[in-house]
Amino acid sequence: MTGSQATAPAPAPTDPGSGRDAILRAARRAFTQRPYADVTIRGIAADAGVSPSLVVKHFGRKEELFKTVADFGPAAEELFDAPLDELGRHMVITLVRRRREQQTDPLLRVVFSLGNRDERSLLRDRFHEQVTEALTARLPGHERALRAELIAGHLLGLGATLSLHREGAGALATPEHLADLYAPALQTLIRG
Amino acid sequence: MTGSQATAPAPAPTDPGSGRDAILRAARRAFTQRPYADVTIRGIAADAGVSPSLVVKHFGRKEELFKTVADFGPAAEELFDAPLDELGRHMVITLVRRRREQQTDPLLRVVFSLGNRDERSLLRDRFHEQVTEALTARLPGHERALRAELIAGHLLGLGATLSLHREGAGALATPEHLADLYAPALQTLIRG
Numbered sequence: 001m002t003g004s005q006a007t008a009p010a011p012a013p014t015d016p017g018s019g020r021d022a023i024l025r026a027a028r029r030a031f032t033q034r035p036y037a038d039v040t041i042r043g044i045a046a047d048a049g050v051s052p053s054l055v056v057k058h059f060g061r062k063e064e065l066f067k068t069v070a071d072f073g074p075a076a077e078e079l080f081d082a083p084l085d086e087l088g089r090h091m092v093i094t095l096v097r098r099r100r101e102q103q104t105d106p107l108l109r110v111v112f113s114l115g116n117r118d119e120r121s122l123l124r125d126r127f128h129e130q131v132t133e134a135l136t137a138r139l140p141g142h143e144r145a146l147r148a149e150l151i152a153g154h155l156l157g158l159g160a161t162l163s164l165h166r167e168g169a170g171a172l173a174t175p176e177h178l179a180d181l182y183a184p185a186l187q188t189l190i191r192g
Numbered sequence: 193m194t195g196s197q198a199t200a201p202a203p204a205p206t207d208p209g210s211g212r213d214a215i216l217r218a219a220r221r222a223f224t225q226r227p228y229a230d231v232t233i234r235g236i237a238a239d240a241g242v243s244p245s246l247v248v249k250h251f252g253r254k255e256e257l258f259k260t261v262a263d264f265g266p267a268a269e270e271l272f273d274a275p276l277d278e279l280g281r282h283m284v285i286t287l288v289r290r291r292r293e294q295q296t297d298p299l300l301r302v303v304f305s306l307g308n309r310d311e312r313s314l315l316r317d318r319f320h321e322q323v324t325e326a327l328t329a330r331l332p333g334h335e336r337a338l339r340a341e342l343i344a345g346h347l348l349g350l351g352a353t354l355s356l357h358r359e360g361a362g363a364l365a366t367p368e369h370l371a372d373l374y375a376p377a378l379q380t381l382i383r384g
Contacts, residue, residue, distance in 0.1 A: 110356060111303050111352050111355075111356070112303075112306075114304075114352075114355050114356065124356060127356065128356075128357070132357065132360070143361065145360065145361040146360075146361035146365060146373070149353050149354075149357045149360050149361055149362045150350075150353065150362070150370075150373055150374055152353050152357075153346075153349035153350050153352060153353030153354070153374075154345075154346065154349050154377075156348075156349045156352040156353060157346050157347070157348045157349020158342075158345050158349065160303050160306075160345060160352065161341050161344050161345030161348060162341075162345070164302060164303070164316060164319065164320075164344070164348075165320070165341045165344075168324070168337065168338075169335065169337040169338035169341055170338060170341045178342075181338070181339065181342055182342055182345075184377065184380065185346070185376070185377025185378075185380070186377075188376065
């Protein structure tokens with residue numbers, strides 16, 4: 001904290017515990033809610049309740065932290081981790097639970113990259129590869145790429161509308177009830 | 193063009209023609225693609241191919257132009273202009289056609305307001321009133337507010353995925369074919 005220890009070469013962290021998770025959550029929030037240029041390590045650290053030097057120790061500078069946060073792999077793995085005939089329901093319930101537990105949407109941040117041609121295109125490329133193409137590869141039947149794009153649309157739309165109506169009817173509904181209403185459409189696109 | 197005429201007081205415009213439309217399209221693009229603070233009248237004028245003073249003459253300063261652009265009323269009127277039993281298909285086809293004709297999504301810009309608490313909250317309030325509540329009022333059956341939120345989610349998600357996969361399979365599909373795949377889910381939510 002007073003400087004000398006924080007800047008001394010540190011051994012690799014052996015506890016991937018709550019500090020790391022809190023930093024990741026804060027970084028996802030920051031890169032979702034603000035333009036890239038306005039995000040600071042200091043702000044992320046303050047939000048996570050840790051020192052800026054701890055953020056840098058775990059994740060490096062802003063660009064490296066952004067690359068870590070731009071990884072949709074773990075979210076996609078969790079969202080797609082169900083047999084095909086239950087996948088629609090699993091995706092809706094998982095998405096809603098993750099949003100509520102982690103106070104951030106696992107996919108929606110890619111939408112904020114749409115207006116931004118430079119640094120954020122990494123987000124789009126990762127999304128194509130880790131979400132749309134991964135889903136395309138799992139789908140049976142015809143027009144798999146088109147159906148995967150539309151399934152991604154359903155998931156992004158669910159996150160968007162829940163974020164947009166934070167005090168609305170969707171905020172009060174259980175994940176299972178949201179799946180009752182929203183998952184049949186996904187399942188139809190999955191089945192093909 | 194050389195100054196004296198452009199800055200002289202001008203009579204109210206009598207032709208609400210292509211100049212106005214071009215300015216509105218450019219303004220929607222600008223407020224969608226950039227944070228509010230980065231949008232300039234000068235940039236909008238350049239994109240629309242008109243002088244900055246013409247923008248101000250038609251729409252006022254940036255804040256007034258933003259309020260005009262934050263109006264979802266005309267888009268909602270067009271999207272919802274069909275009998276209930278054809279509304280799902282009508283919404284998908286209308287959304288896709290509008291996106292392609294006007295090179296901007298009629299609803300998606302509200303999503304960009306999510307991370308922004310101050311000036312953009314107007315966008316969310318207008319969306320709630322002109323889209324979600326208008327839709328709620330038209331729906332039959334139970335849980336109308338929840339279903340309206342999810343229908344809004346489907347529409348936002350369609351726009352998001354088409355924007356995200358600009359060179360993808362969805363970009364090559366006809367509006368009618370997209371409706372074949374995407375509208376049945378909307379229609380189920382509309383029917384209740």
